[in-house]
Amino acid sequence: MFAMIRRGLVYICVACWLSVICRIDAFVISPTSLSTNCVTSSLHPSTKTSHMKGWKINRRSKKNKPVSLKASTSTTYDLIVIGGGSAGLTAAKFAATFDKSVCLVEANKVGGDCTWSGCVPSKTLLSAAKRAYTWQQMNDSYGNSKIDDTALRRMLQDVKKDIDEKRNRIYEEDDSPKVLQSLGIDLAQGKATFRDEKTIDVSNDLNDTSFQLNAKYGIVIATGAASPRDPKLDIKGLETVPYWTYENVWNEFFLSIDQNPTQQVTSKRIVIVGGGPIGCELSQAISKLGCSVTLISSNRLLPTEEVEASTELQEVFEKEGIQVICNQRVESVSKSDDDGLISVALTDSEDTIVGDHISGHR
Ligand SMILES: Cc1cc2nc3c(=O)[nH]c(=O)nc-3n(C[C@H](O)[C@H](O)[C@H](O)COP(=O)(O)OP(=O)(O)OC[C@H]3O[C@@H](n4cnc5c(N)ncnc54)[C@H](O)[C@@H]3O)c2cc1C
DSSP states (O other), X not given: OHHHHHHHHHHHHHHHHHHHHTTOOOOBOOHHHHHHTOOEEEOOXXXXXXXXXXXXXXXXXXXXXXXXXXXXXEEEEEEEEEOOSHHHHHHHHHHHTTTOOEEEEESSOTTHHHHHTSHHHHHHXXXXXXXXXXXXXXXXXXXXXXXXXXXXXXXXXXXXXXXXXXXXXXXXXXXSHHHHHHTTEEEEESEEEEEETTEEEEEXXXXXXXXXXXXXXXXXXEOOXXXXXXXXXXXXXXXXXXOBOTTTHHHHHHHHHHTOTTSOGGGOEEEEEOOSHHHHHHHHHHHHTTOEEEEEOSSSSSTTSOHHHHHHHHHHHHHTTOEEEOSOOEEEEEEOTTTOOEEEEETTOSOEEEESEEEOOO
């Protein structure tokens, strides 16, 4: 299903892109954008000549012969794409249909946030949590005894397996080097840095290689986004407590359950900071999986949506047992040496929230 959704998004992007491509020739991205790491597939406005006008879409041809990338050599491609997340994959796959040589440069594992820490794990978790919640409610309403901890733990292991399987399946079927190569796309594994508008250095610390790549037409930057603010600067004591983020919660949550066999899953208290879509999804999923959740938002829930949606969502969450605290900032956090519990102090409240774990956006 995720692959279908992604394919759908790809086609929409392709349609939009086609209309752009008909009018411009080269997309060269400003090196300064890369250093801020916050531009997704942006186009540099400075070099709009006409090299690309003769490009023809060739959906079937796989004539691009993958060029082997050797250390300390320089290779020229028609197009280079930096970043192998949803945006970079879409750009590279689309460009390859023009029968031009394309190289995708990725510093980590191809797939980016969507496959490894975003859409795929979060939607898998939500869907599993919904099923688990229904299962528990049915047990309750048919008068069956409460689901015991062993059954709950077994179910959580299945959910974790499901998340891992989905991520790996999408990677193998859509994003692996083998698939890319079959589409005529070379994969350069390493971190890209700009030399000039059409030249990059790719360095891979793992195998200590570095090489240069040149782009005949241009370079697409699809390096994703990162918050310019360091959360540690905002929340006192954050560097002294272990905390999860959307990048690792998909593993750490399950690990924390496995590592504490004596603590009942239902007695686990998770504090989630941030009332945007990610915080809301995570709160609902973890709560439906049986843990107790406190969600703290410095604003209303989903502040970019309509007020009515926020109000409705808060009501639903509270009905489901999530403790929602809105319009409060987290001032500081600390971990007790005695019981390892984490205390969260709020800016405008005397109350302190206590939890086993704390999770936030990043
Ligand atoms: C929990 C969560 C749930 C989400 N759910 C949804 C959803 O349901 N629907 C939806 O549409 N979106 C969702 N999103 C958002 C979606 O995941 C992102 O919008 C999308 O993944 C961004 O893709 P991208 O290609 O721009 O960036 P990324 O996926 O971040 O990819 C950027 C890639 O560039 C690489 N890179 C960076 N710098 C360099 C460099 N110098 N050299 C080489 N490589 C480099 C990185 O390693 C990375 O792989 C969710 C996000 C999160 C966190």
